[in-house]
Amino acid sequence: MSKHTETELKLRCTDESVWERIMTAEALTNLAVLGTAKTEQLEARYFDTANHSLQNAKLAYRVRREGEVWVATVKSGGSSKGGLHARQEWNIAVDREEPDITVFLNTEVGSRLQKVIGDQILEPILITRFERQILEVIMHDGATIEVAADKGEIIAGEKTAPILEVELELKSGQPRDLFLLGAALAKEYPLLPEPDSKYYRGLLLAGLSTEIPRRNELPQVDKSRPVSEVLRVVLVDLIAQVLLAQRSFLEHKEQPGLVHELRICLRRLRSVLEFSEPLAVIKEYSRYQDELRKFGRKVEALRELDVAYCSWQQFLGYQMVSMEGKVWLGEVLTEKRSQEAEKIYAEYNSGLTTSTLLGLWAELLDEDCQHIIPHDCTVDDYVITGLLSWLRIVGKQEKSVEWTDAENVHKIRLWVKKIRYTMEVLQPDLKGTPRLLLKLEKLQDTLGIISDAKSTEGLLRELLRGKSSKGLPLEAGMLIGWQCHETLTLRKKLDKYWLKFNRTVQKWK
Structure with a gap:
């Protein structure tokens, strides 16, 4: 079992014609760790109760096939600003794709998960299916970032939406390194910061959530700081x-x-x-x-x-x-x-x-x-x-x-x-x-x-x-x-x- 706060910068590619070249960008090849490049076929099924208990509690639960292995994941809360995402997540390897929250009962999120779901049945609400190209890079200051290029689709019933995004996940170091690498990549390829997760996009596609109105409000100023x-x-x-x-x-x-x-x-x-x-x-x-x-x-x-x-x-x-x-x-x-x-x-x-x-x-x-x-x-x-x-x-x-x-x-x-x-x-x-x-x-x-x-x-x-x-x-x-x-x-x-x-x-x- 692994638990950590995931911090990543998501960037959406706006031109599919350049997609195959992104992972060979100069910004990546100059920093790549030899032997870390690989490609995976991923399929994730997201579950919730009939009355959307997990969604209402700001929890997401999925079971994802990663090669020959199934991994169950719970994600909690989190924040998103300008493409930078931060949230807690718990991952446990499981032997089947059916939902089973009992594997999380001995984790920090277990009791909360059980309280939210109770004896309700978990039902599939959406699927994400995509190819992921992975590469690890080490920045000049020693920070380690996992670069994942995802191409595929979100499926909600008969509706689909494309996935064409690059995720820069911070493994060690400071968030600043994510922006430096993102800026370097964006010099070479047409990329826009992506504020929405695949899960949230799926909820919108499935009609299980309404888009939150985006309003620019004046920043809060903490005048006690320097x-x-x-x-x-x-x-x-x-x-x-x-x-x-x-x-x-x-x-x-x-x-x-x-x-x-x-x-x-x-x-x-x-x-x-x-x-x-x-x-x-x-x-x-x-x-x-x-x-x-x-x-x-x-x-x-x-x-x-x-x-x-x-x-x-x-x-x-x-x-x-x-x-x-x-x-x-x-x-x-x-x-x-x-x-x-x-x-x-x-x-x-x-x-x-x-x-x-x-x-x-x-x-x-x-x-x-x-x-x-x-x-x-x-x-x-x-x-x-x-x-x-x-x-x-x-x-x-x-x-x-x-x-x-x-x-x-x-x-x-x-x-x-x-x-x-x-x-x-x-x-x-x-x-x-x-x-x-x-x-x-x-x-x-x-x-x-x-x-x-x-x-x-x-x-x-x-x-x-x-x-x-x-x-x-x-x-x-x-x-x-x-x-x-x-x-x-x-x-x-x-x-x-x-x-x-x-x-x-x-x-x-």
Whole structure:
């Protein structure tokens, strides 16, 4: 019998055509232990009671054929974040495939298992059947990782779902090594972090579970810890949020809100990473900032199309507007949006961000990157001092900005975003923080409308090239004129908004 806490990084391959080459990746062959490569045919049967007692108790029970041997396994609880899975498991070799929990009665999980099941009958609920290629590698720091490449299917009744994933299981060493190896693999092959286990995917396939809504919530900040440690933990959470937003976008690329959420998560990560720079929490700060900036720019065009379409719909809904005959602009924007979404989907689905995000995660887990700061500097001391410095920069820019200059408006808007997102995440403990956040949000939204009007104008001019419709230029002109009117109205209010914002900053100090 073996029992341990299993820690593994799961990566899904998005292109079956490269599958046969993955286990020969340079990232693996340079570290492989000779004689450890092997291939197994595995078939696992998962069991539960008729009323799903094991599932409700967050337990999983399976019997798996591993070559000529049957192994019974119980897995308990666990966690999953950004493809990193950790859970307790107990394994016992058995002589048949029929379920029998009595073999676990002398283990730590035995009494719990018996209490949950009682005298109920265990029934098969799903099957996983796959070929597993296995290789052991030793990292440069001595950590041992078992690499398993699984190809097959999940079977639930008449339904099936493919399995095409790489599991990196930590046998010895630190989780950081999993991310280093995962990042190296993702440089060579199209891989995405996989947050769902085969068992959970099977439950969804069988209709025995409903998909848990994925929501990005602000990280919890433990202010009793050293500042550098807190920031590393927060940054790891923000990486996981980017991965979650990316997955949502890939599953529903047609939804504008998910594109916007992905951009916000990337911007939030970049903002807090910049705020952490003085503490040197990572070694390659500039490289990671550049890569994250590129990821955000990839979806800029799609976001601009969504903004233009939304503005057009608002214009059409304006009570003084009366459109006769066919309306062309909405169709043109929709078609262009579909084309752009497919292009961006292909790039992100190929693992565009995987190597960078896993590499950044690994750096944040590197204790050598910790920077010693004065023991009397609390998290709030650091956060408030840093935010005040940023607020002073914005104050100086506001005094000299030319509001008719789109580039200047965009720059000051980026500063407002950085301050807002950093403040939201790190939650400085000052009485006026909620009020200041509201003022920042108001400024960001107002400056956004002004910036969006300019970007929409450029977008529409580009779209008009080569279009023969006589109605399209008219509609585009009407939208541009309407946005200009809205922008002029907002510019008249900006001085008042800034005055209120500056007063709130003074009180916040």
